[in-house]
Amino acid sequence: MHYLIVGNCAAGVNAIEGIRKLDKDGEITVISNEDSLAYCRCLLTEYVMRARRGEDILYREEDFYKKNRVNLILGKEVVGVDVADKKVILQDESFLPYDKLLIATGATPKSLRIKGEEKYGVFGFRRLSDAEEIIKIAERTGKAVVFGGGLIGLKAAYGMKKRGIDVYVMVKSPRVLSQVVDAEAAQIIGRWLQENGISIRTGIGPQEILGDDEVEEVILDNGEKVRTNLVIVGKGVMCNTSLVKGSPIKTHWGILTDDFLQTNIEGIFAAGDVAETTDIATGNRTVNALWTAACEQGRIAGMNMVEMTKRYPGSIGANSADFFGLPFISVGFVRVREEGYEQLIRSNPKEFKYKKVVLKGNRLVGFTAIKDIENAGVYTALIRKKVNISPVKDILLEDYLDYPKVRDLLEEKEGLRESISMQGDTIRIA
Amino acid sequence: MKRVFVDLERCLGCHSCMIACAVEHSLSKELFKAIQETPLPKPRIEVRTTEKGDSFPLQCRHCEEPYCIDACIAGAIRKDPETGLVLSDEKKCVGCWMCVMVCPFGVIRPSLVPDKREKVAIRCDLCQDRETPACVEACPTGALFFGEAEEFKKAAGKEGGKKNALLNSG
Known part of the structure; x- marks a missing residue:
């Protein structure tokens, strides 16, 4: 049996482990278009701020591939899948055969779609190579402009500010994190970032990038000009689906997957930022391009490549970050813009504290917390397990809402992960 | 165990x-x-x-299939194959609180490294x-x-x- 994994990040690495759980002997090949061993993309922030060095952000030890008997091919791009002949086609026109295939090609930062974007000095914030170039320019000039106020843009801004670089964040929406938290929470976090020295301007986007070969100046869409040699783009990501174009593998936002993370073609699976799955909180089909989701999907897809036994319960939008010592967590559906939802909120903007739950009928579907984040996972479990929360509705916003208060509610439900219980114990939870 | x-x-x-x-x-x-x-x-x-x-x-219940391991963006949490213990490498932890976000028992907590100001998630x-x-x-x-x-x-x-x-x- 030859397992082929395209992609060597969160989903790819966890798929290796998933396969090896059930099949010690099968042949595994991993092919990646990056040159480095798997690393923690989310730690580029720490890398930029000098809290971690390159070797510190490796996701697994260097001998991981050898230990798991993986044939690792780096720096090669897969450009096509021949479903009939069971092989993938590489850019150099060579090909690799497979018995089972996992597509874990991830995503690529969206571009700004403006003139001058190809100049040196415009980067996404996704690859180690991005971070290395960013550092080079920032060290020389001491200034950076970030377009986009999502988590990626803000994490890039935070990393650079901590390095001592002047950072200017420009957001087209009226506030930062407009896709992550509600308006009130966004304002609290935005104000905190500004108080810590990150300049944020809203309602502003880029129009054109000027310079010879290198970025020298940006024209904003209000006509204003900003001098900078470094532009970071945090405008979200697009699924890397180009390799399945022209193949019978179905795509929508991302590559469509079923309850076992298999695509519409038997023996071909998808996981991570490229995979479209069902969102647990909303029930909608979506791509939750998150590290956490990629790990779980990779592991489950890997196991299913060996034996179709492991059901994937669906993904959940869930983010957590800590900027300048202010932590926040947001899970599920929190940006309510339509009827049919109930919101309970406890807010203390002065102290940068916020807590909100979103209910649909007697179900918890969303949760946000800023500053006091202990027990956040208990809320996540209530969302995941679609628990009837009526018995604890009155104390949902209290800081003492913890596992013992909802234990009976959680345990009434069958586990989504059947055997999460501790060794030798009989608990069924989450 | x-x-x-x-x-x-x-x-x-x-x-x-x-x-x-x-x-x-x-x-x-x-x-x-x-x-x-x-x-x-x-x-x-x-x-x-x-x-x-x-x-x-x-x-910490040292779960059989822990959510915290999937969630850790730093690869700092591992399940010891021999003892089954789920342990965090506090040197690798960057304090992003993803594990706090997903632990259904709420037993992973934000803290600071002793004698330092660095953030770290702690557990039993x-x-x-x-x-x-x-x-x-x-x-x-x-x-x-x-x-x-x-x-x-x-x-x-x-x-x-x-x-x-x-x-x-x-």
Whole structure:
């Protein structure tokens, strides 16, 4: 049996482990278009701020591939899948055969779609190579402009500010994190970032990038000009689906997957930022391009490549970050813009504290917390397990809402992960 | 595999386990020095209460298939294949709180590295340097038990504490 994994990040690495759980002997090949061993993309922030060095952000030890008997091919791009002949086609026109295939090609930062974007000095914030170039320019000039106020843009801004670089964040929406938290929470976090020295301007986007070969100046869409040699783009990501174009593998936002993370073609699976799955909180089909989701999907897809036994319960939008010592967590559906939802909120903007739950009928579907984040996972479990929360509705916003208060509610439900219980114990939870 | 089990009926909610745990995970490992440390050492076991007001000591369950491992963006959490313990490498942790976000028991907590200002997520490590975890040793009523699940079932069953014999039993 030859397992082929395209992609060597969160989903790819966890798929290796998933396969090896059930099949010690099968042949595994991993092919990646990056040159480095798997690393923690989310730690580029720490890398930029000098809290971690390159070797510190490796996701697994260097001998991981050898230990798991993986044939690792780096720096090669897969450009096509021949479903009939069971092989993938590489850019150099060579090909690799497979018995089972996992597509874990991830995503690529969206571009700004403006003139001058190809100049040196415009980067996404996704690859180690991005971070290395960013550092080079920032060290020389001491200034950076970030377009986009999502988590990626803000994490890039935070990393650079901590390095001592002047950072200017420009957001087209009226506030930062407009896709992550509600308006009130966004304002609290935005104000905190500004108080810590990150300049944020809203309602502003880029129009054109000027310079010879290198970025020298940006024209904003209000006509204003900003001098900078470094532009970071945090405008979200697009699924890397180009390799399945022209193949019978179905795509929508991302590559469509079923309850076992298999695509519409038997023996071909998808996981991570490229995979479209069902969102647990909303029930909608979506791509939750998150590290956490990629790990779980990779592991489950890997196991299913060996034996179709492991059901994937669906993904959940869930983010957590800590900027300048202010932590926040947001899970599920929190940006309510339509009827049919109930919101309970406890807010203390002065102290940068916020807590909100979103209910649909007697179900918890969303949760946000800023500053006091202990027990956040208990809320996540209530969302995941679609628990009837009526018995604890009155104390949902209290800081003492913890596992013992909802234990009976959680345990009434069958586990989504059947055997999460501790060794030798009989608990069924989450 | 040895674990900490709780006989809920025996727990009086005295918090001795919490103090012993915080001291054990302090720099000095002595109570009167530990309380002067900055940051103040935090316990990794906490006595919480049920909706009825009964005491409920809670710490990392070392899950079979832990959510926290999937969630860790730093690859800092591993399950030891031999002992089954789920352990965080506090040197690798960057304090992003993803594990706090997904732990259904709420037993991973934000903290600071002793003597430093760095953020780190902490959890019960079953006192790797000790034969018996500090919390178990400190429990005056024998509510905490360290051993194999089977041993605990037997011990708890004998004394009629069956109802709550296994913490979280289904």
